[in-house]
Amino acid sequence: MSEKTILIEPYKMGTNLISLKGKVLFDGIDDEIKIPDKNHLNLFNFSLDSGKIIIPRSHSKLTVNLTAHWAGATGINDLKFLIDESERPEEILSIVVEIWCKTTRWCSEQKHISLNEIGTMKIHSFEIPINEVKELLTVSVFVLRDKGNNKTLLRKANTKYSILSENEEITIQIDERKDIGGAYLPIEPANIVDKVFEIEGLDKEMDLPRIKYAEEFKEFFTRDDLQTVNITFIMSMFYFLDSYLKWLIFVSRNDPSDKKYKSVLDLFSRYCDITKPKLIEIIQMKKYSPEQTKEFLKLSQDLFNGLQTNSNFKYKKELLKIIKAEA
Numbered sequence: 001m002s003e004k005t006i007l008i009e010p011y012k013m014g015t016n017l018i019s020l021k022g023k024v025l026f027d028g029i030d031d032e033i034k035i036p037d038k039n040h041l042n043l044f045n046f047s048l049d050s051g052k053i054i055i056p057r058s059h060s061k062l063t064v065n066l067t068a069h070w071a072g073a074t075g076i077n078d079l080k081f082l083i084d085e086s087e088r089p090e091e092i093l094s095i096v097v098e099i100w101c102k103t104t105r106w107c108s109e110q111k112h113i114s115l116n117e118i119g120t121m122k123i124h125s126f127e128i129p130i131n132e133v134k135e136l137l138t139v140s141v142f143v144l145r146d147k148g149n150n151k152t153l154l155r156k157a158n159t160k161y162s163i164l165s166e167n168e169e170i171t172i173q174i175d176e177r178k179d180i181g182g183a184y185l186p187i188e189p190a191n192i193v194d195k196v197f198e199i200e201g202l203d204k205e206m207d208l209p210r211i212k213y214a215e216e217f218k219e220f221f222t223r224d225d226l227q228t229v230n231i232t233f234i235m236s237m238f239y240f241l242d243s244y245l246k247w248l249i250f251v252s253r254n255d256p257s258d259k260k261y262k263s264v265l266d267l268f269s270r271y272c273d274i275t276k277p278k279l280i281e282i283i284q285m286k287k288y289s290p291e292q293t294k295e296f297l298k299l300s301q302d303l304f305n306g307l308q309t310n311s312n313f314k315y316k317k318e319l320l321k322i323i324k325a326e327a
Contacts, residue, residue: 011157012082014165016277017073018095018118020141022066024172026059035170040270042173056174062128064139068095068118076115082164084149084156090115093164096144099126101133139170168276185244189215197236199243205253208260211240227322234319238307245303249296254283271306272299
């Protein structure tokens with residue numbers, strides 16, 4: 001008995017066809033906080049223009065107001081490639097938005113936005129109970145097929161509720177997270193002879209490189225109460241992340257289906273203060289071309305600055321704390 005492999009062609013999908021812009025506000029405070037273009041907003045100890053400091057946990061409710069805009073697409077007609085020629089996008093498709101928290105598994109209701117509302121500045125509001133969420137909120141948006149089609153469509157989705165386009169997510173941080181990359185970069189003990197650190201896999205296109213440290217340090221590096229260990233990682237992280245940035249730009253192949261790869265994109269998007277679509281555009285340039293090299297050198301400088309200012313781990317504050325404790 002022989003086996004026959006049947007290839008199933010995936011249906012056509014789009015990426016970042018639309019985008020969301022918005023503001024957030026807390027109960028009892030009139031000021032609205034704009035969501036930055038880099039799509040990450042850190043609300044922990046956020047300083048308002050008035051000088052007031054926001055402490056999210058002191059409020060009971062967070063409201064997120066969003067508007068939908070065209071991004072990769074310029075209008076409704078640009079979505080025709082996703083459906084059958086006999087169908088009208090505004091009758092078949094809609095935009096779906098939801099907000100969710102991975103830590104607590106809380107999820108808002110899904111809001112369906114008509115294609116005709118994109119670009120009209122109509123506000124879509126979500127109210128989030130602070131006591132039901134933790135650490136990070138994620139705003140997801142995608143193009144959805146609202147109606148099915150009984151016809152067999154060549155490389156076109158015909159099933160109701162098929163997702164036809166995924167778009168860049170927005171993240172809203174509400175609690176302090178003291179990390180400088182460890183949540184994204186794999187690090188583990190290993191036998192590396194006379195070295196303290198080594199990065200393995202910087203030459204592989206698809207597999208995320210791994211940071212190895214000498215196994216003699218395992219009992220110390222897994223603790224967070226040793227000042228020498230904290231200083232070691234504070235200083236080493238500049239090199240670690242710059243090495244990962246080189247791999248990301250010059251070696252890696254963009255794989256939007258890989259969650260770990262997406263996490264690394266999120267990390268550098270935030271630290272380098274660049275949108276993910278722009279970062280992906282640089283990754284997809286001709287490898288080591290003058291244009292790509294120029295973009296990398298700029299990103300490397302932005303990373304050096306952003307790691308100190310855009311990181312959840314406050315370098316200046318933490319270093320001063322360690323020095324004062326020692327003094």
